[in-house]
Amino acid sequence: MSIxxxxxxxxxxxxxIGLYTVMSRSNLIKKMIGLSLFQISVFLFYISMGKVSxxxxxxxxxxxxxxxxxVYSNPLPHVLILTAIVVGIATTALGLSLVVRIxxxxxxxxxxxxxxxxxxx
Amino acid sequence: MLSLSSQYPxxxxxxxxxxxxxxxxLRGKTAPWAFTTITSACTFYISIQLLFSVASSGPISYELGxxxxxxxxxxxxxxxxxxxxxxxxGISTGVLLYARExxxxxxxxxxLGLFFTAYLLALTGMLGISITGDAFNVFVFLxxxxxxSYALIAMGxxxxxxxxxxxFQYLIIGTVGAxxxxxxxxxxxxxxxxxxxxxxxxxxxxxEGTRPILAAAGFIVxxxxxxxxxxxFHVWLPNSYTYAPNIVTAFFAGTATKVGVYLLIxxxxxxxxxxxxxxxxxxxxxxxxxGVLAFLTMSSVAIYQxxxxxxxxxSSVAQMGYIILGISLASESGLTAAILHIFNHAxxxxxxxxxxxxxxxxxxxxxxxxxEGIGKRMPITTFGFVLGGFGxxxxxxxxxxxxxWYLVVAxxxxxxxxxxxxxxLLMISSLLAVLYIWRxxxxxxxxDPPDSVVKREAPMSLLVPTWIFILGSFYFGIETSFNxxxxxxxxxxxxGGA
Numbered sequence: 001m002s003i004x005x006x007x008x009x010x011x012x013x014x015x016x017i018g019l020y021t022v023m024s025r026s027n028l029i030k031k032m033i034g035l036s037l038f039q040i041s042v043f044l045f046y047i048s049m050g051k052v053s054x055x056x057x058x059x060x061x062x063x064x065x066x067x068x069x070x071v072y073s074n075p076l077p078h079v080l081i082l083t084a085i086v087v088g089i090a091t092t093a094l095g096l097s098l099v100v101r102i103x104x105x106x107x108x109x110x111x112x113x114x115x116x117x118x119x120x121x
Numbered sequence: 122m123l124s125l126s127s128q129y130p131x132x133x134x135x136x137x138x139x140x141x142x143x144x145x146x147l148r149g150k151t152a153p154w155a156f157t158t159i160t161s162a163c164t165f166y167i168s169i170q171l172l173f174s175v176a177s178s179g180p181i182s183y184e185l186g187x188x189x190x191x192x193x194x195x196x197x198x199x200x201x202x203x204x205x206x207x208x209x210x211g212i213s214t215g216v217l218l219y220a221r222e223x224x225x226x227x228x229x230x231x232x233l234g235l236f237f238t239a240y241l242l243a244l245t246g247m248l249g250i251s252i253t254g255d256a257f258n259v260f261v262f263l264x265x266x267x268x269x270s271y272a273l274i275a276m277g278x279x280x281x282x283x284x285x286x287x288x289f290q291y292l293i294i295g296t297v298g299a300x301x302x303x304x305x306x307x308x309x310x311x312x313x314x315x316x317x318x319x320x321x322x323x324x325x326x327x328x329e330g331t332r333p334i335l336a337a338a339g340f341i342v343x344x345x346x347x348x349x350x351x352x353x354f355h356v357w358l359p360n361s362y363t364y365a366p367n368i369v370t371a372f373f374a375g376t377a378t379k380v381g382v383y384l385l386i387x388x389x390x391x392x393x394x395x396x397x398x399x400x401x402x403x404x405x406x407x408x409x410x411x412g413v414l415a416f417l418t419m420s421s422v423a424i425y426q427x428x429x430x431x432x433x434x435x436s437s438v439a440q441m442g443y444i445i446l447g448i449s450l451a452s453e454s455g456l457t458a459a460i461l462h463i464f465n466h467a468x469x470x471x472x473x474x475x476x477x478x479x480x481x482x483x484x485x486x487x488x489x490x491x492x493e494g495i496g497k498r499m500p501i502t503t504f505g506f507v508l509g510g511f512g513x514x515x516x517x518x519x520x521x522x523x524x525x526w527y528l529v530v531a532x533x534x535x536x537x538x539x540x541x542x543x544x545x546l547l548m549i550s551s552l553l554a555v556l557y558i559w560r561x562x563x564x565x566x567x568x569d570p571p572d573s574v575v576k577r578e579a580p581m582s583l584l585v586p587t588w589i590f591i592l593g594s595f596y597f598g599i600e601t602s603f604n605x606x607x608x609x610x611x612x613x614x615x616x617g618g619a
Contacts, residue, residue: 015304022293035296042303049311077310080257084303087264091296094271098289101275105282114286 007048014041026111028099032092039088043081050077126170130183130196133167133206134249134262136160141241147234150225157237158217164248165214168206175203176607182254190254191317197254201460201611205251205383208464212375212471213244219586220368223478227366228276236276240372242269247380256306256392257316259384260299263348267295270377274365284364291357298347298354305340308333309392322392329397338402341388349381351445352415355438362434367478370430374437375471379463382444386459389448390615399451408449413546415442420553424560429477430487432557433470436513439550440466443528446543450531456612457605458527464604465520468597469512472590476506479579479587489560494570496562499578503565505591510558512594515551520598523605525551 014037021034055073103109106117125132140160147153175181180199184190198206217240228236246266250259271292277284310316312333313324328334343354350358358378362370389398398404416439423435440462447459479502480495481487496503508519515521525547532543578584597604 019297022297028289031293035293038297039300042300042307045304046307049307077307083257083261087261087268087299090268091264091292094268095289095292095296098271098275098285098292101278102285102289105278105285 007044011041011045011048014038014044028102028109028111029096031111032095032099035095036088036092039084039091043085043088046077046081046084050074126174128183129167129171130181130198130252131185133164133171133210134196134245134252136163136167137241137245137248141238141245144241145234145238147237148231150230150233151221153234153237154217154221154224157241158214158220160241161210161214161217161244164244165207165210168203168210168248171198172200172203172207175200191315191320194258195254195317195319196252197319198252199611200607200614201383201386202251204460204464204607204611205380206248208379208467209244209247209251209376212467213372215586215589216368216372216375216471216475218589219371219475219478219583222580222582223368223482224366226482227280229279232276236273239269239272239276240369242266243273243372243377247376250380251383254318255316256309256318256321260303260306263299263302263384266377266380267299267348270369270373271295273369273373274361276369277364277366280366281364283360287357287360287364291361294347294354294357298344301340301344301347303344305337305344308337308340312337318387318392322394325393325397329393329401335402338388338393338398342385342404342407345381345385345388349378349385350438350441352411352419352438352442355415355419355441358438359431359434362437363428363431367474367481370434371471371474371478374433374474375467378437378441379467382441382448382459382463386448386456386615390456395451395616405449405451408445412442412444412446412449413543415439415445416550417442417546417553420550420557423557424553426557427490428488429480429492429561430474432561433473433477436554436557437466437470439554440470440513442550443524443547447528447531450535452531452534453612453616454527454531454534456615457608458524458531460608460611461527461604462524464608465512465524465594465597468590468594469509469519469521472587472594473506473509473513475583475587475590476502476509479583480506482579482583483577489564493564493568494566496565498570498574498576500576501584502579502587505584505587506565507558507562508591509594510561512598514554514558518595518598520594520601520604523598523601527605 018034018038018041022031025031050073052071052073055071058072058075061070099109106114108114137160144153144156147156175198180197183196185194243266246262249262253259253262271288274291275285275288309321312328313321315321347354419435419439423432426432426435444459444462447455447462477487480492480499483499484491512519512521515525529544529547532540
């Protein structure tokens, strides 16, 4: 395993932990935590691919003293992932508010207990 | 001065988007509904104008903010996306005409403003997906559509609290699907350095043998497959459709999954190209069995349902199977059948859900046991349902027959034993459709209604839009030049290697 792909390996591991949590837990809050982890791992993937080796922050430098034009990292994936972060927050907020409503009407947030009810999911 | 018509591509998405927050401020029973209907009618008008101009003078490209593609976001209207715009905004407007009385029975009056806000956002998302030419922009619109649809489905809570768990289940599965799509787009960006769909398509052939592109294609097909309820990923659909408010079900049945199919067609034919998709990627071997399994198993499951809404939901998954089968045949005639069936099924299924909504409005239930003798109690509504059912089965003169005809032709073109067995399987599936529609007919006409109830029809405001869809479906089943014509040209354009 090349250490050069460290970020990508972390992305895959986080992705799998998140997906596993979503599938294996019956507690709806834990499912939401897994789902958030699942989404956040993708942020890491996008941010990693924006990195250019030796690159600096993508802000235009006016006065280059040593005559060498600076190398910039790619800002676009960062911008994209800002959008995806907003989407992730909206999803989490909506998911948690649904859990609140489920708790109010079913009296539990455990998926297995809801399934046992006569008119459960 | 810029003329307004040159701004139509952005207006079609931005009008409902800007209308949504205004709608949230409106109060009362009528104001939010009237505002939403007018907005939706505006988008319908703009969509028709766009489709006409595309049909007469070729694809339109619109640069957002004046930034030239591939740097800026580009909106592209070609024949297929124009067709989708008209379909989505048309169904939305038709369903809204029906909505005023239907929704007050299912959603609390003080929530109506927010309900229609979510409706407008869902409409924005679908129109945006159809029109955008930017792969990341698709993700944004996909999530606008999905998040508002989770909220809309949860609004069915007043009728049945299972709407909440159905919405939660859809949220989990839908988010996983959207995230897969996001990973796929990320991998493509990593390899090509661009997000513009046309630009990606131009650059992919050089690197299409590489593993990241293979992974990207996998992630994108699975991600979209979840959104369109491709057979093994369909579990969210029956629950969501069953417990959502009736107009939401009618709206989504005609549009939400169809948008997913549109995206799949876009990626298979425009982005990856049919040579790569069906050659190296081997999508025929994956999609064809899944499509066949979808219509065989889901039609069988539909026969055993006790709730008509759930029965129709399973039938929707089955009909998606036909569309997927058409795509997987990898031929121009197969694609024509798929595009045609997107349109035909959307009209028929919306009409069916609307007539079921009429029954719910009067009886307060969609369970078969509560609808005994409904054919005598609500003859006009029930007759509409039966005519819609003919469309699902594929009786001649209905649009279902037209699209099945094209599908059979495409399967026969494939020749060999596979083609013939596909035709046989299509016939079996149609027979299964006869069975599940017959179950409703039997309960509706051959059982006596309970003694206490009197004959009572749904109000005209519900019946008229329902019959518009039912009669409209027959119109497009007999006078097929519009839908068949566009499907043929669009398929030829996509296969022509755009």
